[in-house]
Amino acid sequence: MMVFIMCFILFLVGLYGVLTRRNLIKIVIGLTVMEFSVFLFLVLIGYIANGEAPIIVPGIKAPVFVDPLPQAMVLTAIVIGLATTAMLLSIAIRIYKKYGTWDIREIKNLRG
Amino acid sequence: MELLLSIIIGFMIIGAIYALHANDLLSALMAAGIVGYSLVICFLLLKAPDLAIVQIVVETITLIYMVAIVLNSSRKELDKGKRRNAFLNISIAVLVAFALVYYFQLAIVNLDVLGEHAPRMAKAYMDGAAEKTGSANLVTGVLFDFRGYDTLGEATILFTAAVGVLTILRIKGRKEKA
Numbered sequence: 001m002m003v004f005i006m007c008f009i010l011f012l013v014g015l016y017g018v019l020t021r022r023n024l025i026k027i028v029i030g031l032t033v034m035e036f037s038v039f040l041f042l043v044l045i046g047y048i049a050n051g052e053a054p055i056i057v058p059g060i061k062a063p064v065f066v067d068p069l070p071q072a073m074v075l076t077a078i079v080i081g082l083a084t085t086a087m088l089l090s091i092a093i094r095i096y097k098k099y100g101t102w103d104i105r106e107i108k109n110l111r112g
Numbered sequence: 113m114e115l116l117l118s119i120i121i122g123f124m125i126i127g128a129i130y131a132l133h134a135n136d137l138l139s140a141l142m143a144a145g146i147v148g149y150s151l152v153i154c155f156l157l158l159k160a161p162d163l164a165i166v167q168i169v170v171e172t173i174t175l176i177y178m179v180a181i182v183l184n185s186s187r188k189e190l191d192k193g194k195r196r197n198a199f200l201n202i203s204i205a206v207l208v209a210f211a212l213v214y215y216f217q218l219a220i221v222n223l224d225v226l227g228e229h230a231p232r233m234a235k236a237y238m239d240g241a242a243e244k245t246g247s248a249n250l251v252t253g254v255l256f257d258f259r260g261y262d263t264l265g266e267a268t269i270l271f272t273a274a275v276g277v278l279t280i281l282r283i284k285g286r287k288e289k290a
Binding site for chain 2: 004010021026036039040050051054058069073074075079080082084086087090093094103
């Protein structure tokens with residue numbers, strides 16, 4: 001139970017960063033922290049005490065494996081997280097080149 | 113096991129809080145690295161070696177990209193401007209946080225204790241997986257055989273993101289025709 005709550009606190013820290021920071025880079029950091037907490041939570045759900053990593057070793061009969069399905073889904077999610085982070089950072093650097101600052105207030109003030 | 117994981121997640125929380133409050137963007141990125149690499153250790157403890165490998169590669173790529181971006185721009189944190197309605201904002205945020213914690217508490221009551229989980233949905237994937245897929249690693253078996261369409265969609269997303277990054281970062285626009 002303790003681990004789940006710590007995981008949720010990590011999510012809240014990321015949410016706090018996204019909501020309160022004015023720096024674009026720090027907003028991206030907050031988003032990645034939220035992503036990581038969700039990955040950790042999903043893998044925690046699939047964990048089985050004293051389980052083995054889900055790799056079949058010939059010769060050992062019927063070991064207890066941890067759940068491979070959440071791991072496969074999280075593997076997909078990690079790669080997609082890399083893609084979205086790359087997109088976010090590219091848009092951030094274009095905004096910096098246009099306005100000369102990381103401050104999101106400046107962008108808001110300069111709107112038409 | 114649970115205590116060890118809690119300590120590592122505690123380090124992740126401290127690193128994330130420092131990363132959000134640092135005055136130098138480069139040190140903020142270093143602190144964000146704490147979060148990612150601690151996640152690798154958590155994956156190793158939770159018996160997920162494939163995830164640990166992928167996460168360490170992804171974290172390194174993201175860090176290098178972010179450091180390159182920050183070194184090409186300004187490293188300084190912005191000056192803290194005065195905030196209007198600070199009290200109202202803080203009280204709304206605290207209320208929302210309490211509501212989230214309450215519903216999370218309701219949700220995890222129905223979850224099993226850590227480690228007591230029995231695989232139900234994955235049972236069909238695990239029975240005779242080596243004969244069905246020819247892969248000794250069950251995770252890659254699920255990814256590439258049972259759920260191959262998910263992986264195809266993932267590859268599509270990666271391709272789209274790569275094309276998008278190239279489009280955004282292209283310096284020269286198309287020349288106008290005379």
